[in-house]
Amino acid sequence: MVWDAIFGRRELVHTLQEAVRQGKTTHAYLFSGPEGIGKKTVAGALAAALNCLYPELAGCGSCPSCLAAGKRNHPDIHWLGPEGKSVKLDQIRAVKKYAHLKPRQGKFQVFIIEQADTMTLEAANSLLKVLEEPPAGTVIILLASRPGDLPETVCSRCQHYPVGRLDQDSTVEFLRYHGLEAAADTAREILLWAEGIPGLMLQLADKTSRTAQAKKAAAFLAGLPGLAAISGLAAQLAEEENLPALLDTVTLVLRDLLLLHTVTHDGMMLSGGDRELLAQLADKWPPAACRRALQLLLGLQADLARPVNTRLLLEKALRDLKEVIAHAESCGDPL
Numbered sequence: 085m086v087w088d089a090i091f092g093r094r095e096l097v098h099t100l101q102e103a104v105r106q107g108k109t110t111h112a113y114l115f116s117g118p119e120g121i122g123k124k125t126v127a128g129a130l131a132a133a134l135n136c137l138y139p140e141l142a143g144c145g146s147c148p149s150c151l152a153a154g155k156r157n158h159p160d161i162h163w164l165g166p167e168g169k170s171v172k173l174d175q176i177r178a179v180k181k182y183a184h185l186k187p188r189q190g191k192f193q194v195f196i197i198e199q200a201d202t203m204t205l206e207a208a209n210s211l212l213k214v215l216e217e218p219p220a221g222t223v224i225i226l227l228a229s230r231p232g233d234l235p236e237t238v239c240s241r242c243q244h245y246p247v248g249r250l251d252q253d254s255t256v257e258f259l260r261y262h263g264l265e266a267a268a269d270t271a272r273e274i275l276l277w278a279e280g281i282p283g284l285m286l287q288l289a290d291k292t293s294r295t296a297q298a299k300k301a302a303a304f305l306a307g308l309p310g311l312a313a314i315s316g317l318a319a320q321l322a323e324e325e326n327l328p329a330l331l332d333t334v335t336l337v338l339r340d341l342l343l344l345h346t347v348t349h350d351g352m353m354l355s356g357g358d359r360e361l362l363a364q365l366a367d368k369w370p371p372a373a374c375r376r377a378l379q380l381l382l383g384l385q386a387d388l389a390r391p392v393n394t395r396l397l398l399e400k401a402l403r404d405l406k407e408v409i410a411h412a413e414s415c416g417d418p419l
């Protein structure tokens with residue numbers, strides 16, 4: 085079945101599969117959730133199911149249509165995404181042109197627009213016209229990590245399904261599917277590190293890479309108080325291959341530091357980092373400073389998700405963080 089590639093999220097799968105089976109699908113869907121959550125997998129399964137040669141199965145996974153959909157070469161399933169930093173008017177015009185044609189092979193023409201939240205206003209307005217008067221036999225699927233950036237008029241014409249995170253059981257299944265047998269403890273650690281996002285789990289499945297990342301994050305926090313070359317570090321971080329993952333780990337270490345301040349027993353550290361190093365860090369980072377730094381980092385992560393000048397944002401964030409640690413003793417309210 086094409087749905088087998090989606091782990092967990094059973095309610096969503098059931099709803100979509102039943103809609104296809106009963107011929108009750110709508111003309112526009114919006115799937116939202118963070119990068120790596122599986123929006124493309126869900127959209128791909130729905131598109132395949134809509135055109136499956138066995139309607140009673142709604143996505144058998146083995147008929148010629150499902151196979152072509154899986155290889156992304158089905159003539160009626162069209163994928164598009166940002167050209168440069170945004171989805172542009174010309175691309176939506178092309179969608180509109182094709183949307184009025186009959187499907188070539190299947191029952192539905194499906195247009196999957198990745199990162200639809202990057203659509204320019206002109207593109208969104210143009211798409212709105214198709215959503216208002218949908219051509220028969222056409223389904224438009226929008227994918228967005230920031231659905232709030234889409235105009236309300238567009239959202240309200242789509243059936244909106246947030247794609248949820250994996251739970252512990254589906255994490256184990258997901259890892260096993262990718263050839264990684266994980267004990268319950270390890271699966272839980274990977275789940276927490278990846279925050280339930282399957283796309284991140286594969287990157288973080290290896291313990292060595294988690295430990296190395298935690299050390300890097302701890303070193304970053306340890307170096308902040310004496311940091312002189314803020315611009316240099318900002319430029320270096322801007323080039324970091326996986327900056328979002330590093331920032332996630334820094335927040336994980338900060339959470340661990342807060343735990344160290346509040347509990348004394350072992351076994352609760354999520355970052356997997358060196359406990360001695362964490363204890364040294366905890367001396368420099370009192371609870372109030374940890375909390376303020378967490379707020380700053382969460383804001384930075386949200387800002388970085390937009391098309392912005394990464395280096396300048398990082399420079400500002402580093403200055404703010406240095407300020408926090410410089411006033412660590414005075415900025416604090418007690419826990």
Ligand SMILES: [Zn+2]
Nearest residue numbers: 136144147150
């Ligand atoms: Zn099929």
